[in-house]
Amino acid sequence: MTALASALPSAVPCGPEIRHERGQRAVFCGLTGIVWLHRKIQDAFFLVVGSRTCAHLIQSAAGVMIFAEPRFATAIIEERDLAGLADAHEELDRVVRRLLERRPDVRLLFLVGSCPSEVIKLDLGRAAARLSGTFAPDVRVLSYSGSGIETTFTQGEDACLAALVPDLPRSADESLLVVGALADVVEDQFARLFADLGIGNVRFLPGRRAADRAPIGPNTRYLLAQPFLTDTARALEDRGATRIPAPFPLGAEGTTLWLSAAARAFGIPSARLAEVTEAGRARAARALAAHRDRLAGKRVFFFPDSQLEVPLARFLSREMGAALIEVGTPYLHRAHLAEDLALLPDGTRVTEGQSLDDQLDRCRAARPDLTICGLGLANPLEAEDLATKWSIELLFTPIQGYEQAGDLAGLFTRPLARRARLEG
Amino acid sequence: MQLTLWTYEGPPHIGAMRVATAMRGLHYVLHAPQGDTYADLLFTMIERHGARPPVTYTTFQARDLGSDTAEIFKQAVAAAYGRFRPQAMIVGASCTAELLQDDPAGLAKALGLPIPVIPLELPAYQKKENWGASETFYRLVRTLAPAAPAPERPTASCNILGPTSLGFRHRDDLREVRGLLAELGIAVNVVAPLGATPADLGRLGQAAFNVVLYPEVARSAAQWLEKTHGQPFVETAPIGVKGTTAFIEAVAALAGIDPGPVLQGEGSRLPWYARSVDSTYLTGKRVFVFGDATHAIAAARVAAREIGFSVVGLGTYSREFAREVRAEAAEHGIEALVTDDYLAVEAAIAAAQPELVLGTQMERHIAKRLGVPCAVISAPMHVQDVPARHAPQMGFEGANVLFDTFVHPLMMGLEEHLLAMFRDDPEFHDGVAPSHLGGRPREEAETAVVAAAVTAATPVVWSIEAERELKKVPFFVRGKARHNTERYARERALPLITVETLYDAKAHFSR
Numbered sequence: 001m002t003a004l005a006s007a008l009p010s011a012v013p014c015g016p017e018i019r020h021e022r023g024q025r026a027v028f029c030g031l032t033g034i035v036w037l038h039r040k041i042q043d044a045f046f047l048v049v050g051s052r053t054c055a056h057l058i059q060s061a062a063g064v065m066i067f068a069e070p071r072f073a074t075a076i077i078e079e080r081d082l083a084g085l086a087d088a089h090e091e092l093d094r095v096v097r098r099l100l101e102r103r104p105d106v107r108l109l110f111l112v113g114s115c116p117s118e119v120i121k122l123d124l125g126r127a128a129a130r131l132s133g134t135f136a137p138d139v140r141v142l143s144y145s146g147s148g149i150e151t152t153f154t155q156g157e158d159a160c161l162a163a164l165v166p167d168l169p170r171s172a173d174e175s176l177l178v179v180g181a182l183a184d185v186v187e188d189q190f191a192r193l194f195a196d197l198g199i200g201n202v203r204f205l206p207g208r209r210a211a212d213r214a215p216i217g218p219n220t221r222y223l224l225a226q227p228f229l230t231d232t233a234r235a236l237e238d239r240g241a242t243r244i245p246a247p248f249p250l251g252a253e254g255t256t257l258w259l260s261a262a263a264r265a266f267g268i269p270s271a272r273l274a275e276v277t278e279a280g281r282a283r284a285a286r287a288l289a290a291h292r293d294r295l296a297g298k299r300v301f302f303f304p305d306s307q308l309e310v311p312l313a314r315f316l317s318r319e320m321g322a323a324l325i326e327v328g329t330p331y332l333h334r335a336h337l338a339e340d341l342a343l344l345p346d347g348t349r350v351t352e353g354q355s356l357d358d359q360l361d362r363c364r365a366a367r368p369d370l371t372i373c374g375l376g377l378a379n380p381l382e383a384e385d386l387a388t389k390w391s392i393e394l395l396f397t398p399i400q401g402y403e404q405a406g407d408l409a410g411l412f413t414r415p416l417a418r419r420a421r422l423e424g
Numbered sequence: 425m426q427l428t429l430w431t432y433e434g435p436p437h438i439g440a441m442r443v444a445t446a447m448r449g450l451h452y453v454l455h456a457p458q459g460d461t462y463a464d465l466l467f468t469m470i471e472r473h474g475a476r477p478p479v480t481y482t483t484f485q486a487r488d489l490g491s492d493t494a495e496i497f498k499q500a501v502a503a504a505y506g507r508f509r510p511q512a513m514i515v516g517a518s519c520t521a522e523l524l525q526d527d528p529a530g531l532a533k534a535l536g537l538p539i540p541v542i543p544l545e546l547p548a549y550q551k552k553e554n555w556g557a558s559e560t561f562y563r564l565v566r567t568l569a570p571a572a573p574a575p576e577r578p579t580a581s582c583n584i585l586g587p588t589s590l591g592f593r594h595r596d597d598l599r600e601v602r603g604l605l606a607e608l609g610i611a612v613n614v615v616a617p618l619g620a621t622p623a624d625l626g627r628l629g630q631a632a633f634n635v636v637l638y639p640e641v642a643r644s645a646a647q648w649l650e651k652t653h654g655q656p657f658v659e660t661a662p663i664g665v666k667g668t669t670a671f672i673e674a675v676a677a678l679a680g681i682d683p684g685p686v687l688q689g690e691g692s693r694l695p696w697y698a699r700s701v702d703s704t705y706l707t708g709k710r711v712f713v714f715g716d717a718t719h720a721i722a723a724a725r726v727a728a729r730e731i732g733f734s735v736v737g738l739g740t741y742s743r744e745f746a747r748e749v750r751a752e753a754a755e756h757g758i759e760a761l762v763t764d765d766y767l768a769v770e771a772a773i774a775a776a777q778p779e780l781v782l783g784t785q786m787e788r789h790i791a792k793r794l795g796v797p798c799a800v801i802s803a804p805m806h807v808q809d810v811p812a813r814h815a816p817q818m819g820f821e822g823a824n825v826l827f828d829t830f831v832h833p834l835m836m837g838l839e840e841h842l843l844a845m846f847r848d849d850p851e852f853h854d855g856v857a858p859s860h861l862g863g864r865p866r867e868e869a870e871t872a873v874v875a876a877a878v879t880a881a882t883p884v885v886w887s888i889e890a891e892r893e894l895k896k897v898p899f900f901v902r903g904k905a906r907h908n909t910e911r912y913a914r915e916r917a918l919p920l921i922t923v924e925t926l927y928d929a930k931a932h933f934s935r
């Protein structure tokens with residue numbers, strides 16, 4: 001496949017050099033988001049309407065979780081469903097009824113669209129509205145798309161959260177909404193920090209339970225905790241909320257800038273901010289010092305995966321002293337990432353999209369000290385004697401905030417430390 | 425629509441990938457949406473491949489739908505040929521591309537590549553993974569080993585058909601079977617798909633007969649070779665001592681060789697181990713067997729006739745082989761379970777009340793939930809079932825492996841008797857934790873270990889919030905976190921552990 005690469009004038013003068021590439025993409029589809037979303041919203045169930053491939057993907061991605069009575073499943077489309085559409089809706093109703101009889105604890109059901117359901121134009125939005133009518137008030141039914149043709153990996157979370165937004169109650173009260181699924185422990189730390197700063201009325205999206213719905217309105221300011229929430233942000237703005245621009249809370253610097261953006265928006269004096277964050281900053285600095293020696297001067301290459309790449313690259317270059325060869329990202333939201341992009345070293349090569357074989361050629365030619373990539377590439381690159389860090393772990397591990405800054409650095413230093421041990 | 429949580433088999437194009445990845449010099453171009461590349465990691469992670477599977481995906485997205493997808497497919501085929509220069513290619517569609525109007529066969533043909541390009545029709549909404557592997561292998565053999573006048577064929581020569589990537593123990597089974605054939609003096613002409621090139625498939629006709637190790641993958645191809653090349657085939661699975669013996673007799677008969685010397689050789693330790701007195705407690709233990717047809721049938725035979733268990737359940741998810749499994753179940757006086765719904769398997773296991781389950785990754789978890797010992801004998805498997813050590817199921821060494829595999833999950837006989845005799849012994853009943861934890865319930869023991877490790881006499885107090893925060897630490901490192909925090913607090917003579925202390929300690933020890 002021919003790659004279409006073009007350097008476009010960048011939004012940030014003398015900032016990173018942003019390029020686009022098209023071709024074969026080795027990425028997950030949005031269905032994968034279910035793996036962590038179903039843990040986050042504790043009474044939600046995710047029903048994928050798709051093929052055996054979809055079921056197989058989730059099974060492969062969820063690994064051992066599939067056996068703990070997880071709250072996700074696939075309604076596998078069969079030949080007779082493809083024959084006529086009317087029948088598909090009856091089939092779906094039958095499957096949902098059976099499912100909810102089996103799982104009476106479920107309060108929120110997501111019908112998740114897939115490539116096959118979208119290609120045959122199965123209207124899941126209508127199905128969700130119809131089923132909501134049937135099962136109200138016990139169960140609300142929403143729909144979103146996690147298909148590969150529409151979404152890449154973490155965009156599945158974006159689509160899911162965007163589906164929650166119209167469902168939130170309205171309120172004109174002043175409030176702060178933190179958006180993006182975070183590990184519970186991280187969420188609690190942030191809640192404490194906001195409380196100490198004196199920002200009242202702080203809520204998180206998604207909530208931990210279906211009933212936990214943050215009221216929003218014209219006096220809601222929202223702070224993105226994750227960089228992949230394009231549609232969710234748009235849906236929040238449609239409801240009158242305003243975004244607080246900030247870099248993402250990865251590393252000590254990222255966390256401080258993220259918190260200070262919120263503090264500024266709520267008129268908290270900077271002295272108060274310094275006081276509240278002092279202990280966390282000191283702890284993070286101590287924890288990071290341990291890892292800096294290993295990463296300083298190391299040349300790092302990111303394959304596109306989750307859209308976390310730009311803020312992670314910013315953390316590695318500014319706080320760990322790493323050199324960035326290429327920062328691949330599946331999609332680049334210029335506005336949401338403006339603050340992070342501005343902090344990247346001038347001339348950093350940021351690639352949006354992918355042409356897999358061409359990118360592998362560049363990676364091999366550069367021989368980076370550390371390559372951040374998916375599990376389909378990690379062992380093959382290790383076999384070529386390139387150290388890798390598998391990227392999915394960055395979604396399944398608590399990495400945001402002060403207390404996790406050291407853990408975040410540790411994810412990158414561990415493969416290097418391991419190689420040193422095995423070669424020693 | 426079928427409500428599915430767990431699927432024993434992937435879609436048929438995964439079967440095609442298993443054949444392509446097993447071979448060399450073959451490339452697969454798969455018309456598939458973005459995201460379907462997840463399948464790569466089955467090979468790179470579960471089997472730990474050091475190279476990407478030889479598969480190019482078109483990874484089309486919504487914006488490409490319409491006429492664009494056909495163009496993308498053509499470009500992908502041309503680019504894959506240009507980059508990898510394979511001897512042959514296979515092209516086809518995944519479930520989503522099957523719904524589009526593109527025609528991979530026609531599009532690939534239009535390119536006029538100077539190599540065989542074999543189109544695959546894999547109906548994703550009717551068929552599954554093993555069928556896909558079988559169909560792919562059959563199409564490859566049919567195209568690359570066309571019927572030709574029978575060459576001069578040495579009678580003692582065969583092909584070995586069936587081993588693939590992601591096959592349960594295929595790597596080690598092949599080594600065992602090659603060893604047996606070498607002992608018999610039978611030359612192996614081609615092994616396929618595993619390790620074969622398209623050119624090797626062209627040489628299939630030069631052997632006298634075929635050995636089919638896994639009918640799920642190779643029966644169709646072997647039947648076609650029998651019809652067109654006049655090659656008979658052996659399908660006896662060499663699993664267990666009796667199975668291996670029958671296999672040796674069958675291949676020796678086809679090759680016109682006396683199997684006597686090989687059958688009188690070293691053989692396996694299984695028969696003596698099964699006769700030794702410690703194995704008497706295995707007599708009549710109730711076993712439930714589930715897996716693909718080949719492995720389920722063979723495991724049931726070994727369990728019943730070579731170890732002396734009672735087979736109380738036998739089933740398969742391979743509908744294509746339901747007849748064979750039903751016949752085998754009748755031999756054990758039971759009715760076969762043919763289903764791909766794990767809930768039906770779970771219900772059948774619960775009803776049969778077995779003392780041992782032999783199954784797939786899924787049965788391992790069902791057995792765990794039911795508190796029954798279990799061993800894995802069939803795909804689908806997890807990374808631990810692709811071991812570093814030599815661990816065949818086939819041949820005489822395979823029989824040794826099976827004995828260990830079936831018996832290890834059970835308690836050793838003596839231990840079982842002692843438990844029965846001293847059921848109410850306070851230190852020795854089945855409700856206590858392992859003896860090295862002092863026979864106390866686990867959590868208490870954990871705290872005791874931590875407490876014992878601390879010599880300082882100063883008590884440390886945890887605030888309620890800090891205790892709650894500690895609970896958020898994953899359980900497998902919580903003990904360490906508690907210990908480190910207390911040590912940190914003691915060293916600084918802190919009267920109370922707060923949330924701050926917990927994180928101060930975390931930062932301190934992360935160096």
